[in-house]
Amino acid sequence: MSDSIALNDLRILTVSGPERTVFLQGQLTQDVGLARPDSTLLSGWADARGRLLFAGHLFTLGAGADAPLALLVPESLAESLLKRMQMYVLRAKAQIALSGLAVYGQCGEGRHINPGTVQQLVYLQDATRRLFLGPAGTAVDESQQARNNWLLTDIRAGIPAIGTSTSGEFIPQMINLDLLNAISFSKGCYTGQEIIARTKYLGRVKRRMLRFSSDSAPPPPGTPVHATRGTVGQVVSAASTPVGSELLAVITIDDLPGPFFLDSTQTQRLERLDLPYAVPV
Numbered sequence: 001m002s003d004s005i006a007l008n009d010l011r012i013l014t015v016s017g018p019e020r021t022v023f024l025q026g027q028l029t030q031d032v033g034l035a036r037p038d039s040t041l042l043s044g045w046a047d048a049r050g051r052l053l054f055a056g057h058l059f060t061l062g063a064g065a066d067a068p069l070a071l072l073v074p075e076s077l078a079e080s081l082l083k084r085m086q087m088y089v090l091r092a093k094a095q096i097a098l099s100g101l102a103v104y105g106q107c108g109e110g111r112h113i114n115p116g117t118v119q120q121l122v123y124l125q126d127a128t129r130r131l132f133l134g135p136a137g138t139a140v141d142e143s144q145q146a147r148n149n150w151l152l153t154d155i156r157a158g159i160p161a162i163g164t165s166t167s168g169e170f171i172p173q174m175i176n177l178d179l180l181n182a183i184s185f186s187k188g189c190y191t192g193q194e195i196i197a198r199t200k201y202l203g204r205v206k207r208r209m210l211r212f213s214s215d216s217a218p219p220p221p222g223t224p225v226h227a228t229r230g231t232v233g234q235v236v237s238a239a240s241t242p243v244g245s246e247l248l249a250v251i252t253i254d255d256l257p258g259p260f261f262l263d264s265t266q267t268q269r270l271e272r273l274d275l276p277y278a279v280p281v
Helices: 021-027 075-089 146-157 193-202
Strands: 010-016 041-046 052-060 067-074 096-098 102-107 119-123 126-134 205-213 224-227 230-239 242-250 269-273
Touching: 010 021, 010 075, 021 067, 021 075, 041 242, 052 075, 067 075, 067 193, 075 096, 146 230, 146 242, 205 230
Parallel strands: none
Antiparallel strands: 010 067, 010 096, 041 052, 052 067, 102 126, 119 126, 205 242, 205 269, 224 230, 230 242
8 A cells, every 4th residue: 555545634733933842842741852854753742630632743844943843633632732732832932833734644665755745754663654744635545444544554553542532531651652652751841741750650550552353343432441340441542454443442451361342241352462562561
C-alpha cells in the first residue's frame, strides 16, 4: 500500500512566536527541544491531575529557525485543545492556532508525493510510514477501509490514540507513553509532571495498555473491558480485521491473565496479542 490516505480526522495545532519552545516545554510530556521537521515524536499533554488530554505527534512545521512547533491532534478535540492551550499562554510570546493544511499518510515501500506537498515526515521513525502535509482536496484514498488499515497499523505497533471519550482518563504510563519514549523525566516541570514522575518512582504501574483481538466488530473507544470480578479496563482504540477486530485496551495488571470480555455477560471474549515492545506486567 503506497497510495496516500486522507487522515481527515486529524488537525495540525501550531505554536509560534519567540517563546514557543519554552511555553510548550512547560506543557508536554516530551522534550520539545527534540522536535524535527522530517520525523514525528510521540508526546502527550496532561492536566494538573496527570491525566492525558490527548496523545499525538510533535514536529516542527518547516525547517527554518523560526519554524512553529506543531502537534497532530484529533479533529474532534482540536477546538477545545486550542482554547485550553490559549488559556496557559498568559504573557508568553507565543501564538497558538489551527493550521489549514491537510494531513495524508502513506504506508509501504512506494513513495508517491502528493501534488502541492509542503512537508513530509517519517512517522515515528518507522521508515515504511510517512506523513504528508499539503492543501486540502488532493486526490487520495478517502475510504473508511484505508483509514481503518492505518489505525490497525498503529494498534499493531502499540501506538495509542486519545479521543473525546478517553480524554482525561489515563495517566501517560497507562497507555505506555514511557515505553514509547514519549515522556522526558529530565527536562523539568510541565503540567501534570509531579504525578507522572511520582508514578515512575513509585515503581509498578497498576494499569497498562495491552493488545487484544476479538471476533466482534471494533468496539468504540471507552468501551469497558470486563473480567470475572467486573469491569477491569477500557478500550483505547480498535480497528476491523477480516475475522473481527484488534484493539488496544488499558487493563488492571492484577487481573492478568484474564479471561477478558467486551460485555458483562462474558460472551465476547478477548484474546491477548503481543506488542512490539515489552510491557512490564
